Amino acid sequence: MxxxxxxxxxxxxxxxxxxxxxxxxxxxxxxxxxxxxxxxxxxxxxxxxxxxxxxxxxxxxxxxxxxxxxxxxxxxxxxxxxxxxxxxxxxxxxxxxxxxxxxxxxxxxxxxxxxxxxxxxxxxxxxxxxxxxxxxxxxxxxxxSIQNTAAGFVNGKPEQINNVTFTPLALDFLRRFSRDFDYEFELIKQVLSQDPRPAYKKHKVDDKTYSVLLLDYDVKFNVLFSEQNQTTAAIQVSQIVNVAKV
Amino acid sequence: MxxxxxxxxxxxxxxxxxxxxxxxxxxxxxxxxxxxxxxxxxxxxxxxxxxxxxxxxxxxxxxxxxxxxxxxxxxxxxxxxxxxxxxxxxxxxxxxxxxxxxxxxxxxxxxxxxxxxxxxxxxxxxxxxxxxxxxxxxxxxxxxSIQNTAAGFVNGKPEQINNVTFTPLALDFLRRFSRDFDYEFELIKQVLSQDPRPAYKKHKVDDKTYSVLLLDYDVKFNVLFSEQNQTTAAIQVSQIVNVAKV
Known part of the structure; x- marks a missing residue:
């Protein structure tokens, strides 16, 4: 062989x-x-x-x-x-x-x-x-497509953080520079709602500013407590910077 | 790259x-x-x-x-x-x-x-x-597992030939030499029910004897008309030969 x-x-x-x-x-x-x-x-x-x-x-x-x-x-x-x-x-x-x-x-x-x-x-x-x-x-x-399988430690979709918000400045930037605002806004929200931080930070709030290269942007975000519920995290997009190759 | x-x-x-x-x-x-x-x-x-x-x-x-x-x-x-x-x-x-x-x-x-x-x-x-x-x-x-997909030219499972029979001699051979008769009998039937002949012979009867190496056997089979319905093929296992390496 x-x-x-x-x-x-x-x-x-x-x-x-x-x-x-x-x-x-x-x-x-x-x-x-x-x-x-x-x-x-x-x-x-x-x-x-x-x-x-x-x-x-x-x-x-x-x-x-x-x-x-x-x-x-x-x-x-x-x-x-x-x-x-x-x-x-x-x-x-x-x-x-x-x-x-x-x-x-x-x-x-x-x-x-x-x-x-x-x-x-x-x-x-x-x-x-x-x-x-x-x-x-x-x-x-x-x-x-196989149904009713046993999937070990995997139980359905992973949790999401549904509360993803933008600061006014970040939103304003995206409005001005996006080629398709609705698509880009939704995509950023959906990507961040997965909580892309390292797995051991799941369910934890930290004060670090994270940065992710997405589309033509460097998207900076923080993880915050949500106001309604202190145990649920929220993600805030704090800054968006254009990094498209010119 | x-x-x-x-x-x-x-x-x-x-x-x-x-x-x-x-x-x-x-x-x-x-x-x-x-x-x-x-x-x-x-x-x-x-x-x-x-x-x-x-x-x-x-x-x-x-x-x-x-x-x-x-x-x-x-x-x-x-x-x-x-x-x-x-x-x-x-x-x-x-x-x-x-x-x-x-x-x-x-x-x-x-x-x-x-x-x-x-x-x-x-x-x-x-x-x-x-x-x-x-x-x-x-x-x-x-x-x-994704449901309600569009699958082009593929519509569900392929047809099967459900009428797979054994000649008395073939069955007798299998009974004598099989290590697990029920399993081997069912497996041979299921494999042949897929009609393993070349695709252009589908729905056609021919007089050739085919041979397939399966388990420890050389299984020989023919495709026949079924007696009940002249348009439906049946497969008959005509001979089984032991080819296990000794």
């Missing part, structure tokens, strides 16, 4: 998530997030995507290319367990795997066949900008 | 399907089929599978290692379309992909932690014996 296999990316993801920090931990947690898969020229053959637009969802098999080589770990601390308990890497979806191959199902909005390049417009992605794509497969419900 | 990624198998599948012919075209079509994933020693660390047995289903990412190198095709003829119409490779699950990576969800029956090796007992697999496994991930229902 061969003991090594070589794979080449078929394309690359353009994503609003410009860095690992704050990327949702699963697809479709931030349904709003729009992205594009650009197929490389060798694979931008209209025949290769014939019939694909008939599918509402697709599987992406991709490379966790921001994990340093040989950094797999037998045990990981999933965010779901607050970063305290350890679980086996094969019982998790941690990127620190023996083979850093990721798996995501995303919504397929359209297939754009250009003269030079084929682009797939997708929604609900959880991939960092620039992620190499190894394969695209149709989501087939009778095969892939 | 790196333009090539190297992956090493973490383990190998032991499967009742000893050759490509007659392997079900999706997982869980032959629910009966039992297999084992044997993790290689480097990955047979009990820590790496901690918590895994809490999941009823797992994803396998594997290599279609029986596809010759560089044999990808932009267009494929899926069996679902009778092998007549072409569809894009990315709209199909054909093994002839740019990167021959497969994806299957299977039932996880047990995790066996031996002194030297960890084995995962699985059911409903659709993998050829000896398939290299690249990754194992838990099936997480709130992420992976």
């Amino acid at each position: 061969k003991n090594e296999f070589h794979f080449r990316p078929i394309g690359v993801v353009c994503s609003p998530y410009k860095e690992k920090f704050a990327v949702p931990r699963q697809p479709n947690l931030v349904k709003q997030a729009k992205g594009i898969i650009q197929l490389y020229s060798e694979y931008s053959d209209p025949n290769a995507v014939k019939g694909l637009s008939g599918f509402s969802h697709i599987w992406l098999q991709f490379v966790f290319d921001q994990v340093p080589d040989n950094k797999w770990q037998a045990s990981v601390r999933p965010p779901r367990l607050g970063g305290n308990d350890k679980i086996g890497v094969f019982a998790s979806r941690s990127p620190f795997r023996p083979n850093p191959i990721g798996l995501s199902v995303v919504e397929l909005k359209s297939v754009d066949i250009g003269k030079e390049q084929i682009s797939l417009h997708i929604q609900g992605l959880d991939l960092v900008d620039g992620t190499p794509i190894l394969d695209i497969k149709p989501y087939v419900e009778y095969v892939d | 790196k333009n090539e990624f190297h992956f090493r198998p973490i383990g190998v599948v032991c499967s009742p399907y000893k050759e490509k012919f007659a392997v079900p075209r999706q997982p869980n079509l032959v629910k009966q089929a039992k297999g084992i994933i044997q993790l290689y020693s480097e990955y047979s660390d009990p820590n790496a599978v901690k918590g895994l047995s809490g999941f009823s289903h797992i994803w396998l990412q594997f290599v279609f290692d029986q596809v010759p190198d560089n044999k990808w095709q932009a267009s494929v003829r899926p069996p679902r379309l009778g092998g007549n119409d072409k569809i894009g490779v990315f709209a199909s699950r054909s093994p002839f992909r740019p990167n021959p990576i497969g994806l299957s969800v299977v039932e996880l029956k047990s995790v066996d932690i031996g002194k030297e090796q960890i084995s995962l007992h699985i059911q409903g697999l659709d993998l050829v014996d000896g398939t290299p496994i690249l990754d194992i991930k838990p099936y997480v229902e709130y992420v992976d």
Whole structure:
């Protein structure tokens, strides 16, 4: 048996998530997030995507290319367990795997066949900008959708912080510089509602200002007590800075 | 960006399907089929599978290692379309992909932690014996199970031939040589009910005797008219030969 296999990316993801920090931990947690898969020229053959637009969802098999080589770990601390308990890497979806191959199902909005390049417009992605794509497969419900499964330590969707607000200055900035205010406002809110801080800070308030590269912005935020309920955290966007390449 | 990624198998599948012919075209079509994933020693660390047995289903990412190198095709003829119409490779699950990576969800029956090796007992697999496994991930229902999807040319499960019978001689052979008659009898029936012949023969009767390597046997079968209904095919197992390595 061969003991090594070589794979080449078929394309690359353009994503609003410009860095690992704050990327949702699963697809479709931030349904709003729009992205594009650009197929490389060798694979931008209209025949290769014939019939694909008939599918509402697709599987992406991709490379966790921001994990340093040989950094797999037998045990990981999933965010779901607050970063305290350890679980086996094969019982998790941690990127620190023996083979850093990721798996995501995303919504397929359209297939754009250009003269030079084929682009797939997708929604609900959880991939960092620039992620190499190894394969695209149709989501087939009778095969892939299994109900009443046992899912170990995972119980439904993770909690969200629903109270995400903007300071007047941050909101004003976004109004002036956004190309699509409603989309960008909602996306920032949805991403932050996942509480992107390290897992051990879950349910805790701290006085640090965090910074996340999202869309063309550096979005700075703080985690506060909510006024109504001292045990529930709220997130406030305190500043937005344009970092788009000019 | 790196333009090539190297992956090493973490383990190998032991499967009742000893050759490509007659392997079900999706997982869980032959629910009966039992297999084992044997993790290689480097990955047979009990820590790496901690918590895994809490999941009823797992994803396998594997290599279609029986596809010759560089044999990808932009267009494929899926069996679902009778092998007549072409569809894009990315709209199909054909093994002839740019990167021959497969994806299957299977039932996880047990995790066996031996002194030297960890084995995962699985059911409903659709993998050829000896398939290299690249990754194992838990099936997480709130992420992976999507309902009311659009699935292009795929409409539910493929048709089956329900009328699979054995000649008295074949049945007698199986009774004498099987280690677990009920399991082996049911498995042979379920595999053949998928009509493993080439797609263009679907709904057609022919006078050829087919042969499939399954379990420890060479199972020979014919496709016949059913007596009740001339338009419905029936499959008859005509001979079973033991091919187990002695």
